[in-house]
Amino acid sequence: MARSDLLVSLVRAGAAGDRSTLASTVEAIVAEERARSHNILADRLQRALQSVPVATSNQTTRLQSSGRDFIIEREPRLRLNDLVLSLPAERLTHQLIEEQNRADLLRAQGWQPRHRVLLSGPPGNGKSSLAEAIAEAIAVPFLTVRYDALVGAYLGETNARLSRLFEYVRTTPCVLLFDEFDAIGKERGDIHETGEIKRVVSFLLMQIDQLPSYVIAVAATNHAELLDRAVWRRFQMRIEMSPPDLPRATRLLDQCFSSLLRESEVSSKFIAERMKPTNYSEILDFYQNVRRRHILAQGSESLRQTISYELELWNTRLKPGIDGTDSRSTTSQTRRSQTRSAQTRKRKIRLD
Numbered sequence: 001m002a003r004s005d006l007l008v009s010l011v012r013a014g015a016a017g018d019r020s021t022l023a024s025t026v027e028a029i030v031a032e033e034r035a036r037s038h039n040i041l042a043d044r045l046q047r048a049l050q051s052v053p054v055a056t057s058n059q060t061t062r063l064q065s066s067g068r069d070f071i072i073e074r075e076p077r078l079r080l081n082d083l084v085l086s087l088p089a090e091r092l093t094h095q096l097i098e099e100q101n102r103a104d105l106l107r108a109q110g111w112q113p114r115h116r117v118l119l120s121g122p123p124g125n126g127k128s129s130l131a132e133a134i135a136e137a138i139a140v141p142f143l144t145v146r147y148d149a150l151v152g153a154y155l156g157e158t159n160a161r162l163s164r165l166f167e168y169v170r171t172t173p174c175v176l177l178f179d180e181f182d183a184i185g186k187e188r189g190d191i192h193e194t195g196e197i198k199r200v201v202s203f204l205l206m207q208i209d210q211l212p213s214y215v216i217a218v219a220a221t222n223h224a225e226l227l228d229r230a231v232w233r234r235f236q237m238r239i240e241m242s243p244p245d246l247p248r249a250t251r252l253l254d255q256c257f258s259s260l261l262r263e264s265e266v267s268s269k270f271i272a273e274r275m276k277p278t279n280y281s282e283i284l285d286f287y288q289n290v291r292r293r294h295i296l297a298q299g300s301e302s303l304r305q306t307i308s309y310e311l312e313l314w315n316t317r318l319k320p321g322i323d324g325t326d327s328r329s330t331t332s333q334t335r336r337s338q339t340r341s342a343q344t345r346k347r348k349i350r351l352d
Helices: 003-016 019-035 039-051 057-070 087-101 103-108 127-138 157-169 195-209 229-234 246-263 268-275 280-297 303-314 327-351
Strands: 071-074 116-120 142-145 174-178 215-221 237-240
Touching (some): 019 103, 057 071, 057 157, 127 215, 246 268, 246 280
Antiparallel strands (some): 071 142
């Protein structure tokens, strides 16, 4: 776009209070100035964009109070080093963080950092934790969407709330997490869904498309198969958060117990093998159970005894399968299948 056109667009956006157009225009000017090595001017433009509200003070206050109703803001505490990720997930996450931290260099060449991420996989494998760790790594607020406040009962109400939500998050760099994204991003071709839900999905996808690159939108789902087909192409990064294999489970247990296991003869690998297929959340639950019991024992039993006791309890409890199915239900189905197979063999023997 020509310089004159950028200036005209800047004035129009400022007069109309259009934050999205204003931000994109300023970013284009900043990129142009950096390409000319005018870094001081580019820095001043960016600071001005972040510090000066587009709307009047009353409008800004009203926007923030209404938009904040639909999110939960938390200070990110988890770090990437606290997580145990698969190699593809780790590499993609580092790419995202590097692009955000060096966004000026990309914009100077006419590119934008990637900022739309889809996390999928069974529950308990770190999707929400990864979103929080990304926010901590780039030092921005961590926002989680509240569906209970967002979804309305009347026609058009949800879209109006979505509009206020996105207007609010555009005002500052942040990580915006849509947890359980399949609850709002369902397949529009589903005949059982109402026309209102289909309109909400269409509006949601349009709003995600228009987010500026300093807002990182993270959608997390346990049921990727339920998502609308158009959702997939909206997200520039798609990361599969798979359950831990033995080496990763061992590594997480090493992080949890750290120096404690030196007091016993039990290794992290031994514990991981006895816990059988599980997820990261359950490994943390097991560690917390061991620590509570060991503290309450006050030296009356060794750490080895505590771990052995908890492992016995752990393997007798009802646990969901890796794919989210009930292990008891799966076992019952297997037994019924085995019984039917045995009956079929008996009938064949009688016929022979």
